[in-house]
Amino acid sequence: MIDTLEQFERAEEAITKMKRFLLVVRRTHTPEAYMALSGPILRELQERERDILIYLSRSPEVVAGHEG
Amino acid sequence: MSLPALLLNGFLPPGVHAATLPEIIDRFGTATPRRQVLAERLEALLREARATGKLQRAFLWGSFISDAPFPRDLDVFLLMQAGFDREFADLPSPQREVFTHESARLQFEADAFWATEAIGTEEIMAWLSVYQLSREMIPRGIVEVLWHD
Numbered sequence: 001m002i003d004t005l006e007q008f009e010r011a012e013e014a015i016t017k018m019k020r021f022l023l024v025v026r027r028t029h030t031p032e033a034y035m036a037l038s039g040p041i042l043r044e045l046q047e048r049e050r051d052i053l054i055y056l057s058r059s060p061e062v063v064a065g066h067e068g
Numbered sequence: 069m070s071l072p073a074l075l076l077n078g079f080l081p082p083g084v085h086a087a088t089l090p091e092i093i094d095r096f097g098t099a100t101p102r103r104q105v106l107a108e109r110l111e112a113l114l115r116e117a118r119a120t121g122k123l124q125r126a127f128l129w130g131s132f133i134s135d136a137p138f139p140r141d142l143d144v145f146l147l148m149q150a151g152f153d154r155e156f157a158d159l160p161s162p163q164r165e166v167f168t169h170e171s172a173r174l175q176f177e178a179d180a181f182w183a184t185e186a187i188g189t190e191e192i193m194a195w196l197s198v199y200q201l202s203r204e205m206i207p208r209g210i211v212e213v214l215w216h217d
Contacts, residue, residue: 001203030154051203
């Protein structure tokens with residue numbers, strides 16, 4: 001659950017790192033290994049991006065309440 | 069070297085904390101039946117990973133190393149020797165299951181992430197930094213398993 005702008009920015013940074021990790025792995029590992037090890041990372045990326053979308057979908061009033 | 073106390077938020081203090089597997093089991097694998105089961109799964113998973121002869125480093129994070137009484141599963145990152153990506157498909161069972169996500173979930177109740185050293189130190193550090201934040205973006209510690217052999 002992301003409630004604040006700071007958490008949102010941290011989540012974005014984490015997602016960027018995970019995507020970069022995948023790009024490096026795809027370049028440095030065999031295709032078979034990449035297909036095996038990328039699955040759980042992609043699934044986690046999807047979950048984390050969903051957290052971000054939920055945060056972005058909230059109304060300004062709700063976000064302001066969490067930001068205090 | 070001993071693990072620090074958990075913070076009030078239920079997590080280890082931020083950072084990478086090194087501990088032997090017996091220390092980890094002693095701290096996190098005995099308090100409840102669920103934790104005892106996961107501890108057995110962790111021992112089995114790491115035993116198979118080490119049996120490949122290519123395991124370089126292993127890290128844990130998530131609910132197992134928190135104060136959760138009923139951790140959902142294990143979260144593990146296995147760093148393997150460069151070249152392991154060309155060999156893992158030929159591993160015998162059950163070693164291979166460690167590196168196949170669905171099988172790892174079934175056999176070891178683990179989200180077992182892995183890569184080889186070919187990714188480089190910078191990416192390893194970046195990966196570890198991602199998991200030093202919970203999904204709620206709370207800074208937390210992770211554990212590196214130490215081996216004494």
